[in-house]
Amino acid sequence: MIALSKFPTSTADSTDDAAVRLRSMLVAADSLTLRVPGIEAYVGGRHAVTGDGRLRVELPARSHLTEHLTHQRETVAMVEVTDLAPTPVRDRVRGRGTLTGWLVTEAELTAGDQEPVAVLDLATAELTVDGRTTHVDPDAFATARPDPLAASEADLLCHLDHHHPQTVERLCRLVPARQLQGVRRVRPVRLDRHGLVLRLELPAGDRDVRLRFRTPLRHPDHLGFEIEALLQEAHGCRSRRAR
Template identity: 30%
Template sequence: MVLLLPYPNSLTPSPAERARSVLSRPNPATVTSAEVSLHLTGAVCHTTFEGEVTLLVPDQHRVLAEIGEGSLEATVEFTDTAPVDLRDPTRSLLWISGDLSVPPLSEARDRALSVLADDADERLLDLGHGRTMVVMNPHLVVHSDQEGCHLLHPEEFTDAAADPFGRWEGPWLRHLEEDHPDVLWALVTRCGTQLPPGRPRPLGVDRHGLRLRLEGPDGDHDVRIPFRRPARTPHDVAHEVQEMAGLDQRQH
């Protein structure tokens, strides 16, 4: 369970939003079919307006041989890992079941250009230069984290939007952990709620709030500290955190 501090107007991302956000980060994945189980490291993932999930994988990856010229019925498990070195790095799991296929390079390029029109993800430029596109047509989507396990209808998953800070959060959380531990302790001290003892570690951030993990002698405890208003930019995130910590923003 995640302890949500009782602040007014507290909002949290929906399960579908959290699932979409898992795909926006370079998380490890495992492709499992009736015959094989194959690991993918840092697969580049996007979701199209039609609900298909695209992945860029190395040209010589075995999954391409398994798919061949047809399709492969499989489940892809994405492990959402924390960007800092926690005792338990797994934040959530996302399972997507469906049919995998490899489109022709010309079609793959058209798909990449369509994505680039709304998402300037430079990793897509690797297509055709050591990377091949795989397309999944989802039939079943399940997301599980400490707030519960949720079966998502494919349309619900498609209509949701990933959090805008999905790719930005990793470097920022590592910066917070390494350079500003005083901010983490100040957040715990000033939250106005008695929390379990433990060292505060940055677990995650989204437009609605910051998540901390308290690593204590009796185990780990997660706490969510909501922002007063949804953040629109990285500057908004930093401003909210510094203000809640009661620190001089000029020093951070």
């Protein structure tokens, strides 16, 4: 049987799980803010996490931040990342992450530098999901590997939502009928190695349910097989209900 569970209050049950979630958020983050004393810069899409777990940021050329770092090559800094659902749901915020440490420029900067680079040496990190905050050990963050679907999740969810509503409808057969009472609309809201999360939209409030894969994905190429397994199980549910 395909496992069905109400989406837990927080997926960050341990610091290792939280580290993976935070690394995954950074892979596809569109909303990323870098703060140093007195200065704030939006750097979404200008960042990457190095193999040793340091956050590398391309600084906006001729910005206040870059000008600040021409005079002070090392400074305390905070990075805030927001995980937003790519599908049009009422509450799009799925989680928030905060990283603090020392921001160090990779080379001496001059006023005319184009796209200078700085690196955040991580001191502390934390992940907040559904009001629950988990502290992430810097070493755990450094060794964590992002979810295999992190880079493609947004495109996959939007494609499923926009072009395959009948597939979502079929998957709803896996949800107990009592949980579907009063539901006005169902949308896919999250996809990771563990499964697909559907959001059941109610007149007052929403409910998330996770359709779990048989085994956690190790590679994006395995996604099709797991989705097909969910659909086969959904077909079985329809057959049993029709009896």
